[in-house]
Amino acid sequence: MPRGTSVGFVVAILPCGLGAAGAASAFLPCGSGVAAAIFLGGLGFTAAILWRGFNVVAAIFLGGLGFAAAIFGGLGFGTVRTKWADPLEGYVEETGCSCALVQAHQKARVQQIRKPRKFLHIPLQQATVLPKIPQTMVNPTSSYCRINRAVPILQLYFDEAVDLRNDLRLSRQSILSLTAAIRLDSDHGWERDIEVLLFLFWLGHAASFRVVSRTFDIPKSSVHDIVHRVSSAIIRILRRVIAFPTGDDLVAVGEGFAQLLGSPAFSSTVGAIDGCHIRLKPPAATAQCYLNRKLFHSIQLQAITNHRGKFIDIFVGYPGSMHDARVLRNSPVFTGSLYPPAGKCILGDGGYPCLREPIYLITPYREPVQNPVQQGWTTPHSRARNIVERAFGMMKTRWRSVFFKAMEVSPAFVPEVIACCAVLHNIALQNGDIVEPEVGENNHDGPPEALNPGTRSGEHVWDDLAAAVSAPDIRLPALHDHDYL
Known part of the structure; x- marks a missing residue:
């Protein structure tokens, strides 16, 4: 082999090896350093063989390019590519x-x-x-959804010794039950617990989205989305939390009313019905329709409760100017004869008509009562109706910011918020979280409206029920000594 050729061969092979080493150090099986070194080194090797006059110069020049490509491509591009490959x-x-x-x-x-x-x-x-x-x-500690434990309300939540009812209006056990019951469809990293806390804080304080945003250190747009998402999730479990009793539960409700009122005549009573007014800011075009007899704008909430004050049916959304009896006639429980079942009755105040069909609804005697027998029926009947009024009082006391001032939300959203309050009321009762009512309201709307065709009055059963309530529970011993037949 000529001397020039051997020198060109050595000079060309050397950068090829360096290029391969540079590429290997960058973990590139087929990196740009190897490709460039082999290509340019190969040109130098070919030049050393073919061009004997310029073999050494060509080999050194082309081999040097291969060496530079190995250093820059293998180490430089290899590092950049590794960074891109592991974003x-x-x-x-x-x-x-x-x-x-x-x-x-x-x-x-x-x-x-x-x-x-x-x-x-x-x-x-x-x-x-x-x-x-x-x-x-999704990692709860990421930069987007990392919990800011410096937020005071979150510090209270994470401190298990703190009573949350002052700030969130529910006990810790009730909050945990609510969180476990609902399902939230979310596409971001906010934890479900934090979303429930935010909703309860907004509901308990009736605060603006801006105030809640600053309290939780969350963007205002996210606060709006969270409030509506949690309320929708609560509405989805409404029929599981607020439902008519059946089977043994229905019998227990009747026994509860009989025990509460001290007479077995009420064992067929399986609910008490009443309505209340919820303040709101009405639409400007139809504001007059929402003006009730107490001269403030409202919507109607009709509810039926059991003997413990638990809601078993709600109907909300009609404007406050409507009479309680008209709201009843338009409610599903009336139009569909959903409750009570055959042989059972519910109790209502004097604002409702006394009905036998399509639902069995018993009201008190109209004032003034005529004799002690009628009075003996009216007094326990009034105590039974106080159960539903007490349930309203408990709910209003717990969510006083919602019920004692007009809600600053869309009128279309108000019924959903009120339904959420009723669901939370039942969840609180199930967990022993009871709030004593601070105030009571007289929701009596005056004399009932005239009956519609297809309804049947139940006034003829007043005397029978009054006699059953007035009858002694135990026969006196002296009555056994005589035969009155």
């Missing part, structure tokens, strides 16, 4: 992510990106756009 590494360093699920997702994604490719580099947009991480993999 989640910076995300983990910035957010302090430690969730095992997210790390597993990252590892699998990085391994997928690091597979050998047929091209020499990865475009930036292709390397950084990752598939959506499932909600179960």
Whole structure:
């Protein structure tokens, strides 16, 4: 082999080896350093063989280009490509992510990106756009959804020794029951517990979204979305929490009324019905329709409760100018004869008509009563009606910011908020979270309206029920000594 050729061969092979070493140090099986070194080194080797006059010069020149490509491509481009191929590494360093699920997702994604490719580099947009991480993999400590434990209301929540009823109007056990019962459809990282706390704070204080945003250190737009999302989730469980009793539960309700009123004549009573007015800011075009007899704008809430004050049916949304009896006639419980079942009755005040059909509704004697027998029926009947009024009082005391001033929300959203309050009332009762009512209201709307065709009056049963209530529970011993037949 000529001397020039041997020198060119050595000079050409040397940068090829350096290029391979540079590429290997960058973990690139087919990196740009190797490609450039082999290509340019090969040109130098060919020149050393073919061009003997310029073999040494050509080999040194082309071999030097291969060496430079090895250093710049293998070490420089290799480092850049490694950074592009592992875009989640910076995300983990910035957010302090430690969730095992997210790390597993990252590892699998990085391994997928690091597979050998047929091209020499990865475009930036292709390397950084990752598939959506499932909600179960979202790390609660990420920069977007990290809980700010410096927020005072959250400090109270995480301190298990603190009573939350002063700030959130529900006990801790009631809040946990609510959180476990609802399902939230969310596409971001806010925890379900935090969303429930935010909704309860907004409901308990009737605060603006701006105030709630500052209290929880959450964007105002997110506060709006969370409030509506949680309220919708509560409405979805309404029929599980507020439902008519059946079977043994129905018998227990009748026994509860009989025990509460001290007479077995009330064992067929399975509910008490009444209505109340909820303040709101009415639409300007129809404001007069919402003006009630107490001269403030409201909507009607009709409710039926059991003997413990638990709501078993609600009907909300009609304007305050409507009479209680008209609201009843338009409610599903009346039009569909849903409750009470055959042989059972519910009790209502004098604002409702005494009915036998389509529902069995018993009202008190009209004032003034004529004799002690009628009075003996009216007094326990009034105590039974006080159960539903007490339930309204408990709910209004718990959510006084909602019920004692006009709500600053859309009128279309008010019925949903009131229904949420009724659901939360039942959840609180189930967990022993009882609030004594501070005030009571007289919701009597005056004499009932005339009966519609198809309804049947129940006034003929007044005397029978009054006689049953007035009859002694135990026969006196002296009565056994005589036969009156």
